[in-house]
Every structure is written in C-alpha cells, then in structure tokens.
Amino acid sequence: MPEASSGSTAEQEQVAVVVVGAGQAGLATSWHLRQAGIDHVVLEASTAGHEWADTRWDSFTLVTPNWQCRLPGYAYDGPDPDGFMNREEVVTWLGGYPATFDPPLVEHTRVTSLTQDPDGFTVTSIGPDGEVTRRAEAVVVATGGYHIPVVPAWALALDPSVHQLTASDYQNPASLPEGAVLVVGSGQSGAQIAEDLHLAGRQVHLAIGDAPRVARTYRGRDSMTWLAEMGLYDTPVAQYPGGLAAREKTNHYVTGRDGGHDIDLRRFAADGMRLHGLLTEGSGTTLRFRPTLRRSLDSADAVYNSICADIDRYIEAEGVQAPPPSRYEPVWQPDENTDQELLDLDLAEAGITSVVWAIGYRPDYRWVEVGVFDGTGRPTHQRGVTAVRGLYFLGLPWLHTWGSGRFLGIAEDAEHVATHLARHVVAAPRASVGS
Incomplete structure (x- = not known):
C-alpha cells in the first residue's frame, strides 16, 4: 500500500x-x-x-x-x-x-x-x-x-501596540488589555460584544454599519415568536423583496442576555458609549470614519418600527388580544458638530488599546x-x-x-x-x- x-x-x-x-x-x-x-x-x-x-x-x-x-x-x-x-x-x-x-x-x-x-x-x-x-x-x-472573519487589509497598518482580535476570538472584558475598546461592526455579534464591554465598565467606541434592529418583546410576546407565527421564517428567499439579495443582509441586532431585551445603541450613547459612523481606513493610530452615524441609527430604528407595525397589522387581522401598540422614539441624537469631529479618531488620544473586528465572515x-x-x-x-x-x-x-x-x-x-x-x-x- x-x-x-x-x-x-x-x-x-x-x-x-x-x-x-x-x-x-x-x-x-x-x-x-x-x-x-x-x-x-x-x-x-x-x-x-x-x-x-x-x-x-x-x-x-x-x-x-x-x-x-x-x-x-x-x-x-x-x-x-x-x-x-x-x-x-x-x-x-x-x-x-x-x-x-x-x-x-x-x-x-x-x-x-x-x-x-x-x-x-x-x-x-x-x-x-x-x-x-x-x-x-x-x-x-x-x-x-x-x-474566515473579515478584517480589512489596512488593519495591518495600525500601530502594533493596539491589540486586534475578531469576534470569534473575543472571550470577555478581562481578556483584553486595560483601556478603551473599539468594536467595529453593529451586527448581532458586534452589538452584543459592545454591550458586554459596556456593562463591565469599559469605555467603548462602536463603529456602526447598516445593521437593522428589532424589538425583543412587543405587545406581550417575543417579536420572533410573532414573526414565526406570521410565517416570516418560512417564506422562501426568492419571494422576499430583492430575491436572493436577501442573503447578503445583516441580521437584526437584539440580545437574549439576562432574559432578553432590546439593544438600543442610542441608550448606550446616552450612558457614555462613543458611537461612530462607518470605519473606512486607518494607519498608525489614526482612523477615519464616514459621516453615516445619524443615518445608520435612523435606519435601524425605522426597521424596528416597521417590524412592530407588521405585527400590529397581523394582530388586527387575526383579532388577537394583545397590549396596545407603541412606537420607538429616539432617546439620544448625535450632536452634528461632535459627529463631524469624530470623523477622525486617534486611538492613542482616546486611550483605545484594543480593536474587536465584528464585520462578518467570508x-x-x-x-x-x-x-x-x-x-x-x-x-x-x-x-x-x-x-x-x-x-x-x-x-x-x-x-x-x-x-x-x-x-x-x-x-x-x-x-x-x-x-x-x-x-x-x-x-x-x-x-x-x-x-
């Protein structure tokens, strides 16, 4: 042989x-x-x-x-x-x-x-x-x-003193060096890791993209239970708007932590988390963001309210007894002047010692x-x-x-x-x- x-x-x-x-x-x-x-x-x-x-x-x-x-x-x-x-x-x-x-x-x-x-x-x-x-x-x-976790090629040009890891490598706040942390990506993993760090008392910077969000509980039931009952999870991809393009969409951010609750990035910001728009490039200790923060937050909230409205229509059509409807209203808005200043960020000046990449996989x-x-x-x-x-x-x-x-x-x-x-x-x- x-x-x-x-x-x-x-x-x-x-x-x-x-x-x-x-x-x-x-x-x-x-x-x-x-x-x-x-x-x-x-x-x-x-x-x-x-x-x-x-x-x-x-x-x-x-x-x-x-x-x-x-x-x-x-x-x-x-x-x-x-x-x-x-x-x-x-x-x-x-x-x-x-x-x-x-x-x-x-x-x-x-x-x-x-x-x-x-x-x-x-x-x-x-x-x-x-x-x-x-x-x-x-x-x-x-x-x-x-x-394979996605990490931009230019990440290699960042100062080697900055600890870089992906969402699949992240364990807990104590596993990172002392100092502030930048989380890149606001999908399910990025948003939850940002919350994990935030609840541990770490100064968190979050670069957000176009991820949508959904209510954890709405009108007395988990939103995903409503959506399952409505048949949303059984609808073939070809029947969704845009057809197969739906496969490229980012999942809605929400969490099951502590019994489950919404992830509200605006609330995090009001409590001290620093939010940024889309991260586009970096070198040394300098990062550059696009001025997309306000638009991204508004878009995520629009999806949140749209899903709630779909549930409202289902409840009405089926005659389901449920608590009254509601609509999310923003609890924080980015200051336009501050937002402009944050298009450039110096990691050293901000005390950021770690970057967690949570921008998807290929x-x-x-x-x-x-x-x-x-x-x-x-x-x-x-x-x-x-x-x-x-x-x-x-x-x-x-x-x-x-x-x-x-x-x-x-x-x-x-x-x-x-x-x-x-x-x-x-x-x-x-x-x-x-x-």
Missing part, C-alpha cells in the same frame, strides 16, 4: 454519502439518512458542535427563543421555552443530540479535498489514522458559511474542487441542491428561508436535501476498496 504525501498510510473506503461537518446541519442530515437506511459517514475536523464552544464569548446567549431549538427527532424540552440558552446550555443541548440516534461520526478528521469524477466523488481527509480517501456517490457540505471552500461557485466564492444552489448531481450544501444563512440560519429552519432544509439525495443514491454497504 503506497504512502500518503503526509508520510502516513493512505486508505480508501467506499461509502454512499459523505457528510462534511458535524454541527447542527450535518447532524440533522445524518438523522434523516439514518431514517432512510442510507450508508454514510459524517466527518468532523474537531468535535461535534464544537463551534458553539470555540467561537462564542463567555456571556453569549441565543437571540432566538429556546422553543425554536428543534432538530429532527430532538427538540428543546427544558423549563424555559421562551428564554434564551447561554453558551454552555447550547453546547450541552446540542451535545446530547448524537446519542439519540448514534450517527456514524468520525471526529478530529479534516477534509482536505473534494473532487468529482464520472462515477461520483473522492473525499480526502486527514485524521488520527493518517490520510484516508473515500469514494462516495454523494457529498453534503454542512460546514456552514461563516469560515466562506472558505478552497478544498471543494468542483465548479459550483459564483464570483464571490459562494456555492450556487436551489435550497442546497447544486447543479452537480450528488453535491449538496447545508447550514448556510438564507439557504431557503430566513429560518435556514436557525435551528428551526435547518431541520426542514436537512429533510429536503436528504429526500432529494435519497432519490439518486444507491445505498451500499461500506467496504474498503484498496488504494
């Missing part, structure tokens, strides 16, 4: 389906394949569900109510369905899933390449036993779409050597089904609906992919076919 390039023994297996990734998407897929009696293996670079522990900060909580945590054959059944699990609770809950159906899981095994040939696919991986090559009729890529599918990607490196598909027979993607935001990026929607997407896959895969017992 020849040696692999790594110097370890190369093996080859035959399996009907390879599922890459053992997060909630990969495990949900495995559950359906188990039900269908389809031979498969789930390959995971680390351990099942590890990202919930490895890439979330200490005070992290879900922003969706616990009742939305539903995977095939497995649902949250704890005492607080309308609450929000913290990081450890999510890890425990998801960690209990594999034991309910015993997936054919191979952990600590990183897939290094996926290629196609006339008979199917070749999946090469590196694990504790060295390099293994698997031949498969179908492959489900369930590694999600958040692989996908990394360099190991997938099959032509199914658009010009941005994102897979082209219809609800996870690509134009290449036997190749599927799962776990992507807006894969089919707004709910696709949540536990609630992943279950349905996994069922769709598994059903489509079962029509084309001839299940066969796994066997070694040599190398």
